[in-house]
Amino acid sequence: RDFYKILGVPRSASIKDIKKAYRKLALQLHPDRNPDDPQAQEKFQDLGAAYEVLSDNEKRKQYDTYGEEGLKDGHQSSHGDIFSHFFGDFGFMFGGTPRQQDRNIPRGSDIIVDLEVTLEEVYAGNFVEVVRNKPVARQAPGKRKCNCRQEMRTTQLGPGRFQMTQEVVCDECPNVKLVNEERTLEVEIEPGVRDGMEYPFIGEGEPHVDGEPGDLRFRIKVVKHPIFERRGDDLYTNVTISLVESLVGFEMDITHLxxxxxxxxxxxxxxxxxxxxxxxxxxxxxxxxxxxGSLIITFDVDFPKEQLTEEAREGIKQLLKQGSVQKVYNGLQGY
Structure with missing residues (x-):
């Protein structure tokens, strides 16, 4: 198999390019999104195998040198595990909307975490790896009392009269315990991401012993930059020049993000x-x-701090040949 072709990337692709390609194709090729395609599962498995090899420097070197047959240990990771690495236990519900909450199934609490990103990451994009200890419900010996499932019972009281009551139909469940498991999640910081945007990882929130775990949402918080300020898609910065440069012109370079x-x-x-x-x-x-957007540069002029000599003042007057233009007026008019 040509793993580069499967991911649609050149052989020179960076790890960032490989992650970006996998994330995009995983959503497109997931079997749940292609129920009528008999090859959907195979395509999804090939995609996972390609990502597992090309995202690992050592495996990638072996593959580039000897091909797929040269991989020593094979690539045995669950492709569902790779998918959840980017999207959570259940991934995004296809169509871009969060999963529909079944009111009959209890859910754990959602977790919202502020994720600080730099303006450089907003400009170029990035992948941020987050490692967390996630409480997971695991089976334990014995039984436990519960009220995990209830049903509505309808009783006819007479012609045209019904009574609806909620009845517990389960009062004993297998016992469970919560254990911490280390989880690695990959958050894609997309170029142009806005402050306050959220990236959901479905099923990665607080667990519920009688139902589903909540969701984990990373909320983007763009940190202040020492040189540039963001306003929408525009960047603002200030440049200080000397009085001489302000009068005769200048050239300079600004290093971008x-x-x-x-x-x-x-x-x-x-x-x-x-x-x-x-x-x-x-x-x-x-x-x-x-x-x-645009880069808007505002110029500040650094005036000399030392007093000019009389000779220098007269020289400037003769050079500029500019008379007095003193004028008093309402400069705030119109604001």
Whole structure:
């Protein structure tokens, strides 16, 4: 099997590319989403096998050198385990909406965890691995008292008259105990993700001894950046230049979030507070990563801190040939 072809990635693909490809295809190829495809299970298993090998550096080296036959231990991981690594015990309910809650089945509490991400991760995307100890219900010796299941009983009292009562139909269940199991979850930070967005992992919340576990939701919290400020898909930053540069022009580079350089060249006067828009140098849109916002640069001018000599003052007056333009007015008018 060509694992690179199965994942749709080149042989030079990074681990980030491989994870992204698996996550996308796993949702598309999951057998529950393709009940009419007799090959759905096989395709899903091939996808899991491809991910397991190519996401492991040692196995990938063996595969690249000797092919699938050269893998020493085989790839025996459950493909359901790989899927739950990205989506939780039950994965996303297909269609992008959380699972429908059956009111007759008790659920454990949901857990919401703030996940701090950097602006660099918002710009380029990333995968964050989270390791947690999850309480899991396991069978234990003996029986226990319960009220885990109830049914509605309808009794006819007369013509056109009925009475509905709730009746316990189960009063004894196998005993269970809660044990902590280490779980590794992979959270994809998608480019352009917004503050407050949540990534759900179904069934990864608090357990319930008589029902289903709740959900675990990671809530995105974008941390402040020392250079850039985010407003929607636009990025804002300030640049300080000297008085000389503000008058005669300048050139400089700004290092962007992914390390590429944004070149600035000014050959005209730059006033304090002047703004420069660089289209397409903002953050990618969450809905369409091919569209990016703008980078808005505000210029500050650093004036000389030492007093000018009389000769220097006269020289500036002669050079600029600018008379007095003193004017008092309401600068807040219109706000």
């Amino acid at each position: 992914d390390g590429h350089k944004v070149h600035i060249s000014r050959d005209k006067i730059t006033r304090p507070g002047a703004k420069l828009w660089k289209k397409g140098e903002g953050l990618p849109s969450f809905d369409n990563n091919n569209i990016k």
